[in-house]
Amino acid sequence: MFAVTRSKSKQVKATEESVPGTGADYSGTDESGTDGPGTNDLGTDESGTNDLGTIGSGTDGLEDEPTAASRSPDCQDSEEDPEDVRRERWRRICSHQAHDPGLAPLVKFLRGETEHLSLKQSALLAKIADQFVLDSRNALFYVSRNTPERPGDAADHLRLVVPRDLHEDILHHCHADSHGAHQGIIRTYERLRKEFYWIGMFKDTERYVKECVDCVTAKGLPRNPGPSPGNLLATRPFQVVSMDFVLLLPRSARGNTALLLFQCAFSGFIMCKAMASTEVQDMSEAYEECVFRRFGPVR
Incomplete structure (x- = not known):
């Protein structure tokens, strides 16, 4: 054909x-x-x-x-x-x-x-x-x-x-x-x-x-995750502070197995706190010690 x-x-x-x-x-x-x-x-x-x-x-x-x-x-x-x-x-x-x-x-x-x-x-x-x-x-x-x-x-x-x-x-x-x-x-x-x-x-x-x-x-509709926190722009030091954990580290002599990191979104300044626990109460105390007492409340 x-x-x-x-x-x-x-x-x-x-x-x-x-x-x-x-x-x-x-x-x-x-x-x-x-x-x-x-x-x-x-x-x-x-x-x-x-x-x-x-x-x-x-x-x-x-x-x-x-x-x-x-x-x-x-x-x-x-x-x-x-x-x-x-x-x-x-x-x-x-x-x-x-x-x-x-x-x-x-x-x-x-x-x-x-x-x-x-x-x-x-x-x-x-x-x-x-x-x-x-x-x-x-x-x-x-x-x-x-x-x-x-x-x-x-x-x-x-x-x-x-x-x-x-x-x-x-x-x-x-x-x-x-x-x-x-x-x-x-x-x-x-x-x-x-x-x-x-x-x-x-x-x-x-x-x-x-x-x-x-x-x-x-098929379900896709979830709306909302706006990304990355959209927040800092205009002065310590206006926006981010924090994160580094986990599963070797146990120290004081029993610490994690690092809690605080970073200023404007200047990039980083503070570290050795942690033995990741509970909310311990995180709050670490924030007060590393950020609040040094630089005041985040505004």
Whole structure:
């Protein structure tokens, strides 16, 4: 099977094993970082609009609209031919791609159907056409390439371009089902990035994970530790005094096993007191002896 570009002389080999949904798992990571929030050369932003406009019809009249019920294995007939299921799955994907407002112009351009495209649209599409290919089923793929920022990416690795109508289905399978196991934002995004592509994928992943009911109810909110004592700034000597213990020292002749340290936050002056106990009463007496009697109360 070969993927076809707008040039008949340029072909990229693709197999069904390179696409999840045909049996491949979702593990691993591979992407060039262009999936995060932002826009591409098409002018498409995360709201789904682009500078190219739309061609033909929108998403009205799509057949086999994906629903939550389609995610359940109970809805599939156990006696159904796996090949028929696979063909139907690819038919749905190609149909959604052909009717997606952001992908339809690109699909038409790669097919050579440029009579309905303006000169501006054709010029913009020509700049990015080499990053996408169509296979023999007319399914649209994104070609991952090595970059200086991500040199470990596989060269010419094909990733399925997911139309907007199927974003929620893909996010569900990579986060909430047995493959995803309700991982966090980064791990869910790594699973997606290996086999799928769409503009704003990281932002959509972040939103989906934060809105996941199971994750919100099962994971506690982080504690608020309050302001750090390090935010206190001294403007004069002995305005702020810190203290700390050095423990587990060899026992001295008087039975002392610890050092209590006092330090002026302004000048850095340090005072030490050998201690045999770390009880509060002993600490108070040491503070009175080393600090209060010498320098007065801390203000």
